[in-house]
Amino acid sequence: MKQTVSLLFVGLLFFASCKKQEPEVHNLVDETVKTRIDSTLQSFVDMGDVAGTSALIFEKGKEVYYNAFGYADLKNKKPMERNTLVQIYSMTKPITGTALMTLYEEGKFQLDDPLEKYAPEFANMQVYTGYDSIAGEMILEPAKRPITIRDITRHTAGFSGRRDLPGLGEAIAEADALNRENTLADMAKKLSTVPLGYQPGEHWEYGISVDVQAYLVELLSGQPYAEYVQEHVLDPLKMNDTQYVVPESKRNRMSSAYRRSGDSLIQLPNEEAHAYNYKKWPLTAGGWGLTSTLDDYMRFAQMLVNKGTLEGVQILDSSTVKLMATNHLDESIEERSWLPNKGQVGFGIDFAVRLRPPASVEENNGVVGEFFWDGAATTLFWVDPVNDLTAVFFVQVLPHYGILHKKFRDAVYGPVTLEESPAE
Incomplete structure (x- = not known):
């Protein structure tokens, strides 16, 4: 009986010591x-x-x-x-x-895939480099490389919202890609007609890229x-x-x-x-x-x-x-x-x-x-x-x-x- 009580007492001490050794949780928000x-x-x-x-x-x-x-x-x-x-x-x-x-995890695309692989309207994009005021038209050059999916996830695709740039500003306004009456497919088609504001991968400019991501979700998922x-x-x-x-x-x-x-x-x-x-x-x-x-x-x-x-x-x-x-x-x-x-x-x-x-x-x-x-x-x-x-x-x-x-x-x-x- 004494041995049983002693073992019980030792066991209680062990669990008590374990409890004492539990680390305290310190929150930043006190x-x-x-x-x-x-x-x-x-x-x-x-x-x-x-x-x-x-x-x-x-x-x-x-x-x-x-x-x-x-x-x-x-x-x-x-x-x-x-x-x-x-x-x-x-x-x-x-x-x-x-x-x-979630579609990336299904193997539907890789980040460095060209966007045009899934959305061909974005192939052969032109890039704005200035405005010829005498001829009254934008000065353009071909994109040095395709827009990638990584570009549209980090805002380096070249899509610009610069309404202050002569010629480009008017082209952006005329396309009106984000008009609420457009579907995502309409948005992409209209956006693809507007020259890029810079070469893909060279600048960070916040904007319409994530709307293009939504369009890509539709293309890849069929929903x-x-x-x-x-x-x-x-x-x-x-x-x-x-x-x-x-x-x-x-x-x-x-x-x-x-x-x-x-x-x-x-x-x-x-x-x-x-x-x-x-x-x-x-x-x-x-x-x-x-x-x-x-x-x-x-x-x-x-x-x-x-x-x-x-x-x-x-x-x-x-x-x-x-x-x-x-x-x-x-x-x-x-x-x-x-x-x-x-x-x-x-x-x-x-x-x-x-x-x-x-x-x-x-x-x-x-x-x-x-x-x-x-x-x-x-x-x-x-x-x-x-x-x-x-x-x-x-x-x-x-x-x-x-x-x-x-x-x-x-x-x-x-x-x-x-x-x-x-x-x-």
């Missing part, structure tokens, strides 16, 4: 950080930068922060809430990239893009509040949109701001157009930080997520438009990818290895694999107001501190 985020988001509303704002953060697979401030509909004093639907604009792009990469992305990304992730066309039953949850004009905030009429999302149009854009909620987009972000899987459902292989979150911009590509404004970043497959810590206190804060993107109405999300952290930030203010992202990131990570140079 009570101090939560207070700092609350103060920052409230200040956006108090200062009149936005009508309403909300944010959701997960760390190590668990929710560590949520709050909302201000109004989704300022005029009618309707509060910003957790289930408020917003227009995510270019945060549609990573979803399109994910849909495309309309809207059906494919629903079946292979949105439905499996249970993103039930993410859609192009918002049904009438959900429209009372839509946030109004606002435009900054000097120090004033102008609330846009819903019939104008939501025209694309309140009707089914022929164009299902790959680069913009989706509406979503904090929780829905967080499910997408959680799938990415979990290397392609969420709640036992695999959307992508871990190696594919790694490929998407890897910089694909060679250092030789020096012309990068406004991308450097995002910080020390390169660009992967529909994500900016952080390569280095901030070089100045004015830059966006973040962790090397994170990948992220944002939207025209100043929405933002990022995936931080180092801290196993994902963040989604919603406002609805146009034009893009990047200082809010800087302040929100500083609230999460603390003010930027620069690494000291080693003493010489």
